[in-house]
Amino acid sequence: MLGLCMVLVLAPAGLLLIFANFTHLHSYDDATLHRDPVVASLLDGEQLVPPAALPPAVFITPEAGADRTELATASREWMLLDPDFRQRLLLVFRALERHGYRMVLLEGYRSPERQQMLAQLGPHVTNAKAFQSYHQFGLAADSAFYRSGRLVISEKDPWAMEGYRLYGEYAESFGLVWGGRWQMRDFGHVELRRGRS
Numbered sequence: 001m002l003g004l005c006m007v008l009v010l011a012p013a014g015l016l017l018i019f020a021n022f023t024h025l026h027s028y029d030d031a032t033l034h035r036d037p038v039v040a041s042l043l044d045g046e047q048l049v050p051p052a053a054l055p056p057a058v059f060i061t062p063e064a065g066a067d068r069t070e071l072a073t074a075s076r077e078w079m080l081l082d083p084d085f086r087q088r089l090l091l092v093f094r095a096l097e098r099h100g101y102r103m104v105l106l107e108g109y110r111s112p113e114r115q116q117m118l119a120q121l122g123p124h125v126t127n128a129k130a131f132q133s134y135h136q137f138g139l140a141a142d143s144a145f146y147r148s149g150r151l152v153i154s155e156k157d158p159w160a161m162e163g164y165r166l167y168g169e170y171a172e173s174f175g176l177v178w179g180g181r182w183q184m185r186d187f188g189h190v191e192l193r194r195g196r197s
C-alpha cells in the first residue's frame with residue numbers, strides 16, 4: 001500500500017520531468033533558422049548526396065576505441081537523419097572539404113535503447129538519457145576527420161582541432177548548435193534544434 005502511495009505521489013512529478021524535457025527539445029523557432037538568405041537558398045537548393053560509406057574496419061581503430069565508446073555499432077545511416085538536418089550537415093562537410101578536411105559521420109540516429117545504454121556508461125560518455133538527445137530524432141550527428149586512410153578524432157591533434165573549429169563555425173552558420181561550445185565540450189557533435197518532421 002505504501003508502495004502504491006509512493007507511485008501515486010511521484011508519478012505526476014515524473015511526468016512533469018518527461019514533459020519538461022520534451023518541450024525543451026521542441027521550443028525553438030523554425031523561423032530563426034532561415035534568416036540568412038544565402039543559407040536559406042543553399043538549404044532549398046540542390047540536395048546534396050551523402051558520401052559513400054567507409055569500410056567498417058575504419059571505425060574499430062585503436063584511436064576510435066580510445067575516444068569513442070561503442071563506435072563500431074553506431075548508426076551512420078544518412079537516410080535516418082532528418083532531411084533538413086542532413087542537408088545542413090552535408091553543406092558543412094562540403095565547406096570543410098574546401099579547407100582540405102574530409103569529414104566522416106561517426107554516429108547519426110541513435111535508438112532510445114542505445115542512448116540509455118550509453119547513459120549507463122557514465123557522464124563522460126553522455127548525460128542524456130533516452131529521448132533527451134537530438135540523436136533520437138535524427139537531428140544530431142557526431143563527426144570526425146579522415147586522413148591518410150585513418151580516422152582522426154583526437155583533440156590533441158592540432159590539425160584536427162583547427163578542423164573542429166572550422167566545423168563549428170560552418171555548422172553555426174547553417175543554423176546548427178555546436179557541442180564545442182558546451183561546458184562538457186563535444187567538438188564533433190552538432191544538432192538542429194527543432195521538432196521532429
Ligand SMILES: [Zn+2]
Nearest residue numbers: 140141142189
Ligand atoms: Zn552527439
